[in-house]
Amino acid sequence: MATIDIRSVRKSYAQTEVIKGIDCAIADGEFLVMLGPSGCGKSTLLRMVAGLEPITKGEIAIGGRVVNDLEPKDRNIAMVFQNYALYPHMSVYENMAYGLKIKGMPKAEIDAAVKEAARILELGPFLDRKPRQLSGGQRQRVAMGRAIVRKPQVFLFDEPLSNLDAKLRTQMRVEIKRLQSQLAVTSLYVTHDQVEAMTLADRIMVMNAGVAEQVGTPLEVYRRPASTFVAGFIGAPAMNFMPGRMGADGRSVGVDGGLSFTLAEGAAAAGRPVTLGVRPEHLHPANEIPDATTIALRVELVEALGADTVVHGRIEGTSGPILARLPGTARVAIGDVLPLAPAPGELHLFDAETGRRMAA
Amino acid sequence: MQRRVIFDDKLLPYLLLFPQVAVTLVFFIWPALQAVWQSTQLQDVFGLSTQFVWFENYTAVLTDPGYVGSIRVTAIFAASVTGLSMGLALLFAVMADANIRGREAYQALLIWPYALAPAVAAVLWLFIFHPQIGMVGRTLNQAGVPWDYKLNNGQALSLVILASAWKQVSYNFIFFLAALQSIPKSVIEAAAIDGAGPRRRFFTIQFPLIAPTSFFLLIVNVTYAFFDTFGVIHALTQGGPGTATSTLIYNVYKAGMVAQDLGGSAAQSVILMAFVIALTAVQFRFVERRVHYG
Numbered sequence: 298m299a300t301i302d303i304r305s306v307r308k309s310y311a312q313t314e315v316i317k318g319i320d321c322a323i324a325d326g327e328f329l330v331m332l333g334p335s336g337c338g339k340s341t342l343l344r345m346v347a348g349l350e351p352i353t354k355g356e357i358a359i360g361g362r363v364v365n366d367l368e369p370k371d372r373n374i375a376m377v378f379q380n381y382a383l384y385p386h387m388s389v390y391e392n393m394a395y396g397l398k399i400k401g402m403p404k405a406e407i408d409a410a411v412k413e414a415a416r417i418l419e420l421g422p423f424l425d426r427k428p429r430q431l432s433g434g435q436r437q438r439v440a441m442g443r444a445i446v447r448k449p450q451v452f453l454f455d456e457p458l459s460n461l462d463a464k465l466r467t468q469m470r471v472e473i474k475r476l477q478s479q480l481a482v483t484s485l486y487v488t489h490d491q492v493e494a495m496t497l498a499d500r501i502m503v504m505n506a507g508v509a510e511q512v513g514t515p516l517e518v519y520r521r522p523a524s525t526f527v528a529g530f531i532g533a534p535a536m537n538f539m540p541g542r543m544g545a546d547g548r549s550v551g552v553d554g555g556l557s558f559t560l561a562e563g564a565a566a567a568g569r570p571v572t573l574g575v576r577p578e579h580l581h582p583a584n585e586i587p588d589a590t591t592i593a594l595r596v597e598l599v600e601a602l603g604a605d606t607v608v609h610g611r612i613e614g615t616s617g618p619i620l621a622r623l624p625g626t627a628r629v630a631i632g633d634v635l636p637l638a639p640a641p642g643e644l645h646l647f648d649a650e651t652g653r654r655m656a657a
Numbered sequence: 658m659q660r661r662v663i664f665d666d667k668l669l670p671y672l673l674l675f676p677q678v679a680v681t682l683v684f685f686i687w688p689a690l691q692a693v694w695q696s697t698q699l700q701d702v703f704g705l706s707t708q709f710v711w712f713e714n715y716t717a718v719l720t721d722p723g724y725v726g727s728i729r730v731t732a733i734f735a736a737s738v739t740g741l742s743m744g745l746a747l748l749f750a751v752m753a754d755a756n757i758r759g760r761e762a763y764q765a766l767l768i769w770p771y772a773l774a775p776a777v778a779a780v781l782w783l784f785i786f787h788p789q790i791g792m793v794g795r796t797l798n799q800a801g802v803p804w805d806y807k808l809n810n811g812q813a814l815s816l817v818i819l820a821s822a823w824k825q826v827s828y829n830f831i832f833f834l835a836a837l838q839s840i841p842k843s844v845i846e847a848a849a850i851d852g853a854g855p856r857r858r859f860f861t862i863q864f865p866l867i868a869p870t871s872f873f874l875l876i877v878n879v880t881y882a883f884f885d886t887f888g889v890i891h892a893l894t895q896g897g898p899g900t901a902t903s904t905l906i907y908n909v910y911k912a913g914m915v916a917q918d919l920g921g922s923a924a925q926s927v928i929l930m931a932f933v934i935a936l937t938a939v940q941f942r943f944v945e946r947r948v949h950y951g
């Protein structure tokens with residue numbers, strides 16, 4: 298078992314820097330998910346941990362040992378690739394046994410290990426098949442099997458579920474979580490899917506353009522997003538943002554359109570330009586929330602999702618759209634003006650210039 | 658979708674097929690049939706009288722110790738050319754596949770020899786290995802190593818093998834490189850993580866995965882060594898010294914053009930033709946059943 302330490306790691310391809318200094322300490326047995334939009338550098342960071350890409354600057358240590366100059370095979374890791382990367386000319390059995398054979402493990406032990414992995418992953422009937430004779434879900438399981446038979450110190454996953462259909466993805470997600478908590482192997486998992494991240498992770502690293510915007514538990518990144526990027530990336534529909542300025546008292550924010558919201562705690566100098574954020578699910582009918590600033594939302598679009606109804610609208614006199622997620626029982630029609638108010642303590646305040654969280 | 662038929666429906670397909678069929682008939686089928694016919698004829702030296710002799714020419718050819726010796730030369734020649742050109746091409750392809758800097762230039766340079774006519778290629782080799790005027794040949798002789806491919810059988814055979822193989826390396830290289838690059842990078846990375854070093858990865862992952870290409874190239878190269886190397890041999894050694902570099906295809910030429918034994922030459926070429934047909938059949942069977950991985 299092992300910890301992973303990522304220290305000021307940078308990566309450049311020729312002149313372009315794609316990882317711009319990331320620090321993160323991953324505890325033994327922890328499941329860390331790296332979440333971010335496509336092209337933000339998730340795979341690159343993961344591949345540096347694997348040893349498939351050289352590290353331009355900084356250090357990565359696995360189990361306390363700096364691995365910068367170690368070959369992948371000397372890092373005691375296993376990786377599951379997005380396209381599974383099974384050996385096409387080998388049977389399922391041989392695919393799983395390959396790494397063990399190289400280690401020089403006796404045949405009987407290899408056999409026991411492969412059979413055990415096949416049992417856990419329900420691959421028993423397929424051991425003699427070639428990868429091309431398997432379905433996507435089964436290939437995915439073989440890739441998992443190949444990773445677990447080796448009993449590595451660290452699991453690395455690069456979007457392992459993104460080639461599966463929605464139903465299978467949910468099923469495999471549960472499976473991966475179960476396996477990982479059973480085996481208690483430190484895991485790094487790359488995805489662009491926030492549901493995967495929220496459900497699998499002990500902690501999430503939210504990445505944006507080569508930078509770790511925030512590292513925290515799923516609830517932390519949801520409840521206290523460290524930046525407007527994180528706030529907008531986590532949660533669906535995305536958080537509403539309203540540009541504004543700190544009021545003279547340093548406790549209230551006047552947003553464009555003339556409304557003023559009072560924050561739970563004091564935050565910044567008067568007159569400072571800020572961005573006020575509130576999640577769609579935290580806007581409620583105004584009569585349920587006493588003493589709060591009321592937003593008059595003119596409804597432009599209604600999405601009835603059954604359990605919820607998502608309302609798209611605009612505050613009179615402002616340009617940005619505002620979304621609200623109301624109970625499925627809400628009766629709303631286009632053109633209605635809904636009086637809504639943010640739940641207490643659910644306002645987020647960000648610096649307008651840096652996008653960083655200020656308070657609240 | 659709209660289909661407009663301008664020509665008469667029944668005539669059009671024949672019209673479209675005609676050029677191809679005509680070319681095949683005039684340049685392939687007709688000469689082939691002529692060769693078969695010719696091989697049953699016995700003609701006197703002056704071409705004045707011709708006689709139908711059934712398979713006499715074949716018996717003569719197959720019992721001729723010179724012809725049997727030529728089979729031996731051809732076997733050595735074909736095996737060496739194929740082995741050398743495929744081996745070198747694979748080595749270069751593996752390096753080009755891994756290599757990073759200057760890769761385009763490297764690949765382009767390797768492809769050039771293929772663009773040369775066989776005779777031109779042979780002249781290049783001649784200029785290098787000629788005992789008196791060739792750079793290498795002269796240096797060898799000056800250094801006290803007796804080198805004259807015009808006198809030494811082994812040296813002559815080595816030289817035509819080298820020149821023939823060199824010309825084919827490019828072709829093989831392109832196919833090997835394409836095959837290597839069609840292996841997903843992640844499969845090789847997975848093997849690296851599984852603990853396999855570069856050598857082991859090559860022998861357990863890459864080589865098995867390019868097996869279909871290797872087999873295809875094997876057929877192509879054997880065919881090349883058998884039939885397309887006439888120009889190289891003719892320009893370098895003319896089949897000599899003695900019969901040291903007289904391969905089967907060169908013998909067809911010698912029998913027909915030099916010895917003027919048209920019947921015997923035709924019999925030899927029919928035997929060779931049967932061999933190509935067999936080889937092509939094997940190749941087609943294989944291509945049809947070609948293993949598809951993944």
Ligand SMILES: Nc1ncnc2c1ncn2[C@@H]1O[C@H](COP(=O)(O)OP(=O)(O)O)[C@@H](O)[C@H]1O
Pocket residue numbers: 310315333334335336337338339340341342
């Ligand atoms: N081999 C490479 N050469 C140059 N740029 C690369 C290379 N690999 C990735 N990049 C760039 O690095 C950035 C991050 O890529 P990647 O880590 O694959 O993103 P993600 O996995 O988050 O989608 C992208 O902008 C990509 O274009």
Ligand SMILES: [Mg+2]
Pocket residue numbers: 339340341
């Ligand atoms: Mg990626």
